[in-house]
Amino acid sequence: MVFFSAALVVSGCGQSESPGFRINLDGYDPAKVSQAQREAIGEAMEEFFGTPDVPRVPQELGLDAERIAVAAGPVEGRADGAQHGVYRQHCAVCHGISGDGAGALATTVDPYPRDFRLGVFKYTTTRAGAKPLRSDLRRILLRGIPSTGMPSYAQLTDRELAALVEYVVYLSIRGETERYLVQRVIDEGEYLPLGADVKEEVFDEAAVWAAESWAAPEQNPEDTVVVPPPRPEYTPPQRAASIERGKQLYASKNSQCVQCHGPKGDGDGENDLLYDDWNKPKIGVTPEETARLARLYRLPAQKLRARNFREGAFRGGGNPEDLYLRVYAGIKGTPMPAAGPQAGAGGVLTPEEIWDVVNYVLSLSGRY
Amino acid sequence: MSNKVHRRRFLSQTAAVAAVWTAAAKTPCRALAANDSWGDLTGRLVYDGAAPERERLVVDKDVDCCGKFDIRDESLMVGADGGLMNVYVYLRSKVRAIPPELQKTVEKQVLLDNRDCIFIPHCMKIWNSRQEFYIKNSDPVAQNVAFSPDLDQPANIVIPVDTDATWKFNRPQRKPVPIACNYHPWESAYIFPVDHPYVAITGEDGTFTIRGLPLGELEFQFWHERTDFLETRDWPRGRLTVAIRAGLNDLGTIKLPPVLFAKK
Known part of the structure; x- marks a missing residue:
């Protein structure tokens, strides 16, 4: 058979x-x-x-x-x-x-x-x-x-x-x-x-x-899985306040969101030479080195673009909880770091602050 | 057709392994233990040419903070008298015994500071079971520390202003692991997680000392970020076997031709 x-x-x-x-x-x-x-x-x-x-x-x-x-x-x-x-x-x-x-x-x-x-x-x-x-x-x-x-x-x-x-x-x-x-x-x-x-x-x-x-x-799972706390129920003024706080956090030197995603979330930050872990090894410090390295791979180097929030397409999912996870735990294998607390590091943002940033990002995409 | 895998042993490509190096006899003046149970290995690596100009790196992120520093390439550092810095010299042989003094005196932490928009120091080593990696940020901007050791958890940690982080490596590595900052692409450092204390990094004068080695024939390896294993005629794949005797074993001054360190 x-x-x-x-x-x-x-x-x-x-x-x-x-x-x-x-x-x-x-x-x-x-x-x-x-x-x-x-x-x-x-x-x-x-x-x-x-x-x-x-x-x-x-x-x-x-x-x-x-x-x-x-x-x-x-x-x-x-x-x-x-x-x-x-x-x-x-x-x-x-x-x-x-x-x-x-x-x-x-x-x-x-x-x-x-x-x-x-x-x-x-x-x-x-x-x-x-x-x-x-x-x-x-x-x-x-x-x-x-x-x-x-x-x-x-x-x-x-x-x-x-x-x-x-x-x-x-x-x-x-x-x-x-x-x-x-x-x-x-x-x-x-x-x-x-x-x-x-x-x-x-x-x-x-x-x-x-x-x-x-x-x-x-x-x-208790050590490794991130469970987003429920998003607070906001009154309209509270929602506006959360978005405003998120905007401030987004722009802060501590969160560094602007570096890649740009001041307005258009994905046009000054850090525009982004590569994920699959493509980073194909890049050298000089053009000659990059050309040499690139030959050692089956697929040529592909640049990564920071997400443009205004497009509204979120690859890991566009639900608020999905975005909470992306901010909290980062995007693995990419320059997007984890902003939430992790073992040994206090993190940049508290859960409440992560919700503020998520609300701001969703507001940019017209989803909130 | 049989699925049986043919068992094959391949002959060494470097079959003619360099002859065992025997140190010139020296008085064991700096031996770690009072008795004759342990030996130290020392030597000096020299860049046999004019010290290269260290290229100024492009600093185009967080310019308001980082732009004021004169940030230079650290991938090849040569001291004023030709000493070659940042070569890792480490034991390859299986560790048979470690003197109790070394176990007692080891620092609890290995520090990496983010200061003036670079990593300080550039090269580190860590004894996994006895030390933790401590990362702090002395800069007025958030920093990031990212590394991916083989078969160990990868890290991509944000270090906000005035904060710190600790990290534990779980597995010895076979060579130093590069550390990057995703915010400031010019930043670069290395850390070598191992399960013993027998790693030295050459200093500004090119010297290194590995203390408290068990006696007998031991194999060492040399590694530099420009060369990977530091291979010479005498050091196939950067390896050197030394018959360690009690006391100080001095390899003397070893001159290395600049061509080895040319950017590929």
């Missing part, structure tokens, strides 16, 4: 072979990684994580293998009516088979599709530095991301949505593990994979760490 469907894919779709995961050498001088090293990295990764058609889901990572099986592999409708291969059906064209955000359509969208391999996701309910909850990824699937290429997948079944979320987590853990392995091979030079020590030094270090950091917010 398996062979039969595989044969159909091969002949039916005109593909000469099953797709494989692409090794992640982004940012590295290709001359520094020999063919033998590449093969060894590929073999170690396959031993840990399997292939796109036959993923391996190591038990210690706490992932749901059944869900991953629904998302992985070639697109096919089974006799029982269940859809399989939903990642390749809906996601791979942009996010790539490897989850590298470099699918066939990647260069046509701005921002690029998310590269899951960094293990960083922008719009979450979790504190700065924490992984998202699975429900955060599900929310993105349901809503899409306004003013980007990411559409809503609200039409999918719960089973399909859960499968995609789990598969994204799998690709992300796989991606973080691979980055660590590649860096290690390059740094060590003579070191090479494949012995019991690789299992111990790479898999047990990187994959287990990544899996634990995915589990942390699910297991300890």
Whole structure:
């Protein structure tokens, strides 16, 4: 049965072979990684994580293998009516088979599709530095991301949505593990994979760490999840006062909002050379260095634009609670920092002040 | 087809690892312990050429506050007598033992100050299990401190005026981690989180000393922000093996050609 469907894919779709995961050498001088090293990295990764058609889901990572099986592999409708291969059906064209955000359509969208391999996701309910909850990824699937290429997948079944979320987590853990392995091979030079020590030094270090950091917010929401307090019920004068306070806070040297978002919230601040964590490594201090670095990546550098509040399109969602979360916890992987208190740092704004800033921002977009 | 992965061992690309360096015999005048159980490693790194002009950096944010400072590139700092600053020298070998004195005397905090719109100091090290990272802001504008250590929690912290923050690193790193400020792109620093005290950073005169090392053959590594691992003919991938003897082990003065530090 398996062979039969595989044969159909091969002949039916005109593909000469099953797709494989692409090794992640982004940012590295290709001359520094020999063919033998590449093969060894590929073999170690396959031993840990399997292939796109036959993923391996190591038990210690706490992932749901059944869900991953629904998302992985070639697109096919089974006799029982269940859809399989939903990642390749809906996601791979942009996010790539490897989850590298470099699918066939990647260069046509701005921002690029998310590269899951960094293990960083922008719009979450979790504190700065924490992984998202699975429900955060599900929310993105349901809503899409306004003013980007990411559409809503609200039409999918719960089973399909859960499968995609789990598969994204799998690709992300796989991606973080691979980055660590590649860096290690390059740094060590003579070191090479494949012995019991690789299992111990790479898999047990990187994959287990990544899996634990995915589990942390699910297991300890009280430490990691930001729950916006209810927005105060304002009378009209109170509302005006809150917006005015928000305007002052927005303009203050402490909040630094103006730096990027501009004095009027048009997204035209003086700090206009913004890059997210996926693109920042492609930028050097001189034009020559930037040109050299850019050659080491699959996708050219893409600048980030601070949100123009007057456009009213908020990527992480335009509800007041969504904006509260963006201000409180920042936008992960971007220069947008967390203004709310966090472990070890008092933060810039109190919860009441965050509501004032949110009210001001919403007033700029005409939503309040 | 078998899925069995072929177990392969690759030969060292640097198979001819530099011969073990043995320090010139010296009187153990500055040895950390009174007995002969520990050794110190010292040396001096010299930039073998004219000290480079430090480029003035573009300061175009918060100009009313930061514009009055003469902010210069810190990526290659050479002292008046040619000493090469900010080279990390650290132990690569697994730590076998640490003298109790070092464990007792370590400072509780490693300070990073935001002052005059730069990070001070530029290069830091931290012993994760015994020290916390303490960040303060002495400037009249909010500052930001952002870093992403491997397999550890990333940070993107706002430090408002007259405030501070603390941070705990949970995992030793393999090399120093860059620190950036998202508000002021010219600001740059490095911190090296490790799980031992055997890291030194060369000072203005180019000297470094790592104290309280266990005796025997140990492998060290040299790292600089312009070169990554500081690779020379004698230091493949910036590595050097030294037979540490009781007392002071002096590598002497090591001259490094400027070409190593050219901006790529």
